[in-house]
Amino acid sequence: MDLLSVSAVNWSRAQFALTAGYHWIFIPITIGLALIMALMETMYVRTGDIKWKNVTKFWQKIFGINFVIGVATGIILEFQFGTNWSNYSWFVGDIFGAPLAIEGILAFFLEATFISIMFFGWNRVSRKMHLASTWLVFVGATLSAFWILVANAWMQYPIGMEFNPETVRNEMVDFWAVVLSPVAYNKFLHAVFSCWAIGAGFVVGASAWYLLKKRHQDFALKSIKISALVGLVGFVMLAVTGDGSAYQVSQKQPMKLAAMEGLYEGKEGAGLVAIGMLNPVKQAYDDEIDPYILKLEIPKLLSFLGYRNINAFVPGIKDILEGGYTLQDGTTALSFEERKTRGQIAIQALADYQTAMAEGRDADAANHETILRENYAHFGYGYLETGKDLIPDVPLTFYTFHLMVIIGFYSILFFAILLYFIYKKELSNTKWLQYIALWSIPLPIIAGQAGWIVAEVGRQPWTIQDILPVQVAASAVSPGNIIATFIIFTVLFTGMLIAEVTIMVKQIKKGPDPLTVEEA
Numbered sequence: 001m002d003l004l005s006v007s008a009v010n011w012s013r014a015q016f017a018l019t020a021g022y023h024w025i026f027i028p029i030t031i032g033l034a035l036i037m038a039l040m041e042t043m044y045v046r047t048g049d050i051k052w053k054n055v056t057k058f059w060q061k062i063f064g065i066n067f068v069i070g071v072a073t074g075i076i077l078e079f080q081f082g083t084n085w086s087n088y089s090w091f092v093g094d095i096f097g098a099p100l101a102i103e104g105i106l107a108f109f110l111e112a113t114f115i116s117i118m119f120f121g122w123n124r125v126s127r128k129m130h131l132a133s134t135w136l137v138f139v140g141a142t143l144s145a146f147w148i149l150v151a152n153a154w155m156q157y158p159i160g161m162e163f164n165p166e167t168v169r170n171e172m173v174d175f176w177a178v179v180l181s182p183v184a185y186n187k188f189l190h191a192v193f194s195c196w197a198i199g200a201g202f203v204v205g206a207s208a209w210y211l212l213k214k215r216h217q218d219f220a221l222k223s224i225k226i227s228a229l230v231g232l233v234g235f236v237m238l239a240v241t242g243d244g245s246a247y248q249v250s251q252k253q254p255m256k257l258a259a260m261e262g263l264y265e266g267k268e269g270a271g272l273v274a275i276g277m278l279n280p281v282k283q284a285y286d287d288e289i290d291p292y293i294l295k296l297e298i299p300k301l302l303s304f305l306g307y308r309n310i311n312a313f314v315p316g317i318k319d320i321l322e323g324g325y326t327l328q329d330g331t332t333a334l335s336f337e338e339r340k341t342r343g344q345i346a347i348q349a350l351a352d353y354q355t356a357m358a359e360g361r362d363a364d365a366a367n368h369e370t371i372l373r374e375n376y377a378h379f380g381y382g383y384l385e386t387g388k389d390l391i392p393d394v395p396l397t398f399y400t401f402h403l404m405v406i407i408g409f410y411s412i413l414f415f416a417i418l419l420y421f422i423y424k425k426e427l428s429n430t431k432w433l434q435y436i437a438l439w440s441i442p443l444p445i446i447a448g449q450a451g452w453i454v455a456e457v458g459r460q461p462w463t464i465q466d467i468l469p470v471q472v473a474a475s476a477v478s479p480g481n482i483i484a485t486f487i488i489f490t491v492l493f494t495g496m497l498i499a500e501v502t503i504m505v506k507q508i509k510k511g512p513d514p515l516t517v518e519e520a
Contacts, residue, residue, distance in 0.1 A: 007471075007479065008475075008476075009471050011479050011486060012482055015084060016084065016085075017456070018489055018493065019076055019077045019489060020452065020456075021449060021452075022496070023070065023073040024448060024449060024452055025445060025449075026069045026073060027066075027145070027195070029062075029195075030066040030195075031142060031145060031199065032196050032198050032199010032202070032234075033066065033202075033203070034199075036059060037059045037063060038131075038134045039226050040222070041053070041130070042131060043222075044131075045128065051219070055222050057122070057512070057513070058219070058513070059203065062504055062507060064119065065503050069496050069500050081096075083475065084475050084477060085473050085474060087473050090169065091168070091464075091473070092170045092468070093169070095154060095171070095172045098172060098175070099150040099179075100147065103143075103144050103146075110136065110139070110143070114134075115137050118130070118134050118137050121133060142192055146192075149187050149191055150179055150188070153183040153184035153187045156183055157181055157182075157248070157252045157253075160176070160181075161174075163372075165350055165353045165372060168354075183248050183252060189237070189244075190238065191451075193235075193241060194448050195234075195448075196230050197238060197444045198444040200227040200231030200415070201441055201444040201445075203224075203226075203227035204224050204227045204228055204415075204418065204437050205437050205440060205441035207219075208433075208437035208438045210511070211428060212435070217428060219512050224418070228415055228419050228422060231418075231444075232412065235412045235415060236412060238408055239409075246306060247306060249458075250314070254315050254320055255392065256392065256397070256454075256458035258314075258315065258317045259317070259397040259458050261398070263314065263316040263317065264316045264318055265287075265319065266316040266319040268313045269303050269312075270300070270314040271299045271301060272297065272302040272305065273292075273297050273302075274296045276294065276297075277292065277293040278292060278394065278395055278398055278399075279293050285318065302314055313325060319333075320333070320336075320390070323338060336387040337387075342375040342377075343380060343381035343382025345375045346378060346379045346382060347383075349371040349375065377466060379467050379468075380467045380469050383469050383471065389461055389469075390461065392461075393460070397458045400453040400454050400457075401454045403446070403447070403450050407443050408447060411440075411443065414437075417433065421433060
């Protein structure tokens with residue numbers, strides 16, 4: 001395929017996915033390590049054992065490497081809202097920009113201030129002051145993630161806003177509705193526990209390497225004791241918050257839920273697919289074609305998870321396009337064509353409002369504004385052509401969702417077994433488990449990436465759910481310019497990843513610094 005034949009919108013999407021994907025490699029390791037090294041330093045302050053200090057200082061070096069590169073990719077990510085998605089930034093900048101601005105302030109003042117104490121304050125401030133700075137770095141990193149996830153959650157479930165037809169912008173009217181959105185806090189908790197799990201998996205795997213090499217074994221066991229507990233808690237809480245996230249998706253983004261489960265036709269008492277293989281030729285309106293080649297299903301579980309009722313009706317892709325089923329509030333779901341018509345009415349009412357205002361016809365403008373507000377919930381549908389535009393990539397959403405779940409349950413079992421062997425003090429002599437720990441390092445990272453694919457691909461075609469599709473949100477930039485920057489970013493980020501991995505591998509091979517005479 002000719003590269004230039006791909007639309008500028010799709011190139012912009014690819015570029016944003018590239019940047020976000022690389023960014024989410026560095027950030028979760030950073031946040032996970034922040035918690036782990038804070039717990040390690042707490043052990044040092046409580047016990048006075050200088051070996052815990054040595055453990056903490058080693059993982060701080062790894063934290064620092066990830067932190068720097070994570071900041072670099074994050075800055076580029078935010079710039080893309082202005083370069084590639086300027087229509088989006090104009091349309092919702094008053095709302096979307098607020099949490100990002102708060103995040104920037106927190107990251108700069110809280111993290112930057114206490115990171116300097118954490119790295120350079122050893123033997124310069126008291127133990128408790130240094131410990132406080134390490135915990136505040138963790139708090140700052142977590143709060144930064146919170147505000148970014150608030151912004152992302154608002155895109156999935158726009159709330160606390162009002163559309164201003166004079167400026168053609170959405171304006172925030174309820175800050176706390178945006179911040180305390182049920183989608184926001186579920187997304188935040190799920191993402192943060194994912195960071196704990198990824199950081200823990202990394203530390204456990206790297207420490208297992210020392211055990212296999214018969215090096216720094218006391219250091220490795222201390223590292224594994226803390227990180228294995230963090231990993232188990234992280235993955236268990238991922239399961240809990242995943243349930244909350246699935247419930248929110250079922251209520252706010254039913255098409256995403258249908259894609260996650262490959263559910264083309266809705267049913268009462270819908271089962272949850274544990275393992276399945278989709279039929280690649282299945283389309284939404286092919287009633288004769290089975291959507292699955294094979295599947296293992298847990299009866300009624302999808303209805304329970306999505307609606308807290310084992311017999312609840314879960315709409316499939318076809319139902320969402322055709323409408324006519326009863327929603328949870330007792331109203332009847334509109335079809336795609338009905339929502340498209342109402343969206344077109346809203347778009348036309350906006351144009352008529354602006355014309356009337358320009359001509360000084362205030363009464364007509366007020367009537368057009370009323371029509372606009374009555375139909376604004378369907379505004380984005382007016383830009384879509386057919387029902388197919390509303391369907392995300394079902395195979396990609398389905399398989400990444402199930403891969404994430406499988407890795408999650410595997411990891412709960414793995415960390416539970418690991419803690420059992422630690423409790424029995426047999427881990428040092430259990431090579432098979434050490435090898436599993438080493439080779440499991442990528443799995444939590446893959447699960448984290450898969451989770452973001454589900455979240456973002458599953459909500460397509462929307463940048464803002466039901467209000468702004470991607471083709472309207474994009475900037476008027478030529479594909480050639482986007483391709484050039486895409487290539488540059490690919491080379492840059494890949495180089496940064498290689499450099500990071502190389503530096504970390506060298507640091508891990510080197511191992512912790514030997515204790516000085518004064519420390520020992």
